[in-house]
Amino acid sequence: MGEMQVEAFSLALTMESGQFFRYRKDDAGYVLLTQRKVLRVSHQEDVLSYAGADERFVRTLFQLNEDYAAQLQRLLQDPVIAPLLRRYGGLHVMRQDLHETILGFICSSASNIPKIKMNLQLLAQYCGEAIDEHHHLPRNGIALDTELVVAAKTGYRAKFLIEANRLLTDEMLDEITGRDYAGAHALLCTLPGVGPKIADCVCLFALGHGEAFPVDVHILRAMKVLFPRRRFQNESQVRDFAQRRWRKDAGLAQQFIYQWARDDLRPGGRA
DNA sequence: CACCAGGCTGTCT
DNA sequence: AGACAGCATGGT
16 A cells, blocks of 8 residues: 655546556546556545555556656647647556557457457456456466457457467567567567557557557547648558657657547547 | 447458 | 458447
């Protein structure tokens, strides 16, 4: 149990922003399952209360000791996204477990957040280990049972999850971690079920490569609205543009844009 | 009951 | 290099 002062941080915005899937809301706050820990976190005013891990773990997971203020300051110079920063201030990019992030985003293809959370919970129940009633994701580098992965309702992604988990030995994870952004992205794309978009999610949310800019249908739609004169044709054009424009802050910018797209640009939302 | 979804893979031009 | 169907299945 512990408390720490936080500024420019919103636990709710960060948790609900589609980057982390292994959590549930509690009457007291959020319960996160990661790295075989059960982390309980709540946020009131400028105090973050936590239990289940030490302060250093929490600070790393939520990126509380990084140059967030400096990143915001730079992005505020961009008139196109400055309004989004004011609206969603406190939304952080997390630094998650590499293996868990890869499994999560393999599940994410052509899916939605509630379903991804369900898939991972079932995968943990069927293929992982339970510690004190809490089910954790299976370990990396092991063979998963096809029937069980299918039973987790992962659909056509089942074979990707099985093969990727087998390939993700400790050595492979170390190799991915040790590479720079371009190298990590390329190696991640060799995993079954991992293409450029998912590789960028992993680079951003697990490896801390701030220049990663995942482009899904929401981001593509939002970027066309934000930069109508660019006439973007496809995802790679958007990615190239964003990375040149925002450099190491591109990933954080993406997270603000994604949140805005989900709130205001979804069919049926307001323009 | 349609259409959509934090896409990727394989196959055609 | 670019277009595009097929993929399993729950969400809306």
